[in-house]
Amino acid sequence: MLFGVPVLEDLPSVDGRSVLVRCDFNVPLRDGEIADDHRIRAALPTLEWLTSRGAKVTAVTHLGRPKGTPDPAFDVAPVRRRLAELAPGVTLGENLRFSPGETANDPDFVDELMAGHDLYVNDAFGASHRAHASIVGPPSRVPSAAGLLLAREVEVLLGLRSHPRRPFVAITGGAKVSDKLGVIRALLGVADQILIGGGMCFTFFAALGHSVGSSLLEPDRIDDCKALLDEFGDRLVLPSDVVAMGPGGKIGDPEAGGEVRNMGRSVPDGWMGLDIGPGSAAEFADHVLEASTVLWNGPMGVFEDPRFEAGTRSVAQAVADCRGFTVIGGGDSAAAIAQFGFEDQVDHISTGGGASLELIERGDLPGVEALRRAPNAVEADESDEFNE
Structure with a gap:
């Protein structure tokens, strides 16, 4: 059994x-x-x-x-x-x-x-x-x-919930914070740190009072993010900078125009944050490289567009280089690790994105x-x- x-x-x-x-x-x-x-x-x-x-x-x-x-x-x-x-x-x-x-x-x-x-x-x-x-x-x-x-999925994912080697660093990303709130709460019961990137970070930024421009935002989740930051702010690691695209730009079409610029947590009107910045990527990589257990679910940005792939690539490289036990939670993270050619350097890649999240959240x-x-x-x- x-x-x-x-x-x-x-x-x-x-x-x-x-x-x-x-x-x-x-x-x-x-x-x-x-x-x-x-x-x-x-x-x-x-x-x-x-x-x-x-x-x-x-x-x-x-x-x-x-x-x-x-x-x-x-x-x-x-x-x-x-x-x-x-x-x-x-x-x-x-x-x-x-x-x-x-x-x-x-x-x-x-x-x-x-x-x-x-x-x-x-x-x-x-x-x-x-x-x-x-x-x-x-x-x-x-x-x-x-x-x-x-x-094997049950052994690895429930093992993360019950007896991870420490420090245990979880990385969460993706578009919507609403999709990950349950997982974040579950991980806060076991992980030492949770690194938060992707479009979901902007709702956390808004909870801290930053402007987010045209970036992804779930206004009805701002209070949830604020409550998590108030209680667990020392264990939730947010990006310190982002890469944003200016007015007139189009995701996936560099020829459409729109300036791409690195900036801090506050994004001006008309600009859209689409990746974590180089400073954040380096900070996240440091946390990952020091971990004994890593779980990654969700990209750091729109990695399908080469202008906004650097953050996800840096995290993928750090996970591949980590000497601890590394787990990819399926979905877009699995696609990213494969795109960058690191799948053979990870201990476990889940075969189910939604299933892995639910198993981690609910047990x-x-x-x-x-x-x-x-x-x-x-x-x-x-x-x-x-x-x-």
Whole structure:
């Protein structure tokens, strides 16, 4: 058991058994072909673990956002072809979201999914924050387990909540502070410092009385930011400078004009802050390099535009150079670390942005909770790290 969650070794013998494996094969398609098969390859260790022990494996996945009815644009045929090449003998069911019962968590659809299957494995971490039929239904019916991918996510992310090596530095960024307030509050219970960048920093600046010009701002969250700064200001590290674009500029189009300038925390009218400044990037890097544990979720600026990538690049470089345990919380941070070529220098890159945030914030996910209630799971005793 891992934090009370059954893992593959906790299943009954799989030899000769039929196993349904919920995977996340929601891969990007281009002209009907797979543009990136990383998610399929990420599931191979679990599929090989099962098949090498004599299991008959059926994988299921969602693909895209069909409206509860078959849609040729989201047919899993390209995934099925690639899976047959990578994992011979593993069959793939139809797109789960072709049925309205999937997102509605319809018990009848769960029965349909599990018909003829003896065991269930969830290896779809990126979908486990959804209480969908294929995620939460099967563990109530048959012995179940987390696949190797999901188990690693639980081990790393819940480990950050319960026993990080210190100092523990968290880096949060992205556009909206409202998306990260819950995570920030959860991290304040365990992290030694939280570095705040991205568009969300401007609501914190406003809470301190600074002008933010045309930068991203959530006025209804200013009081929340002020309360956090009043209580935890010594542990929340805000940028000391930003890179801003002047009037007439356009994100992603350097030819459109608009001066780009480094400035302090106050942004003049008509200007838009789009990255942390070089001083802040150096300060953030110093904090990261001194850490024994690092969690990064959210870019420092609009890194897709080369004029505003320096802050995110500097943080990515520092995370790669850090000698402590480093974790990327999926989403845009994972895209950034890959863009700058540092993915091989990080200890763990989460496969689910939204799922990783929710697991860090809540300490649980619908899919993880469902596994903990499976018939082969045991009650976590009082010493279990999940309960600390």
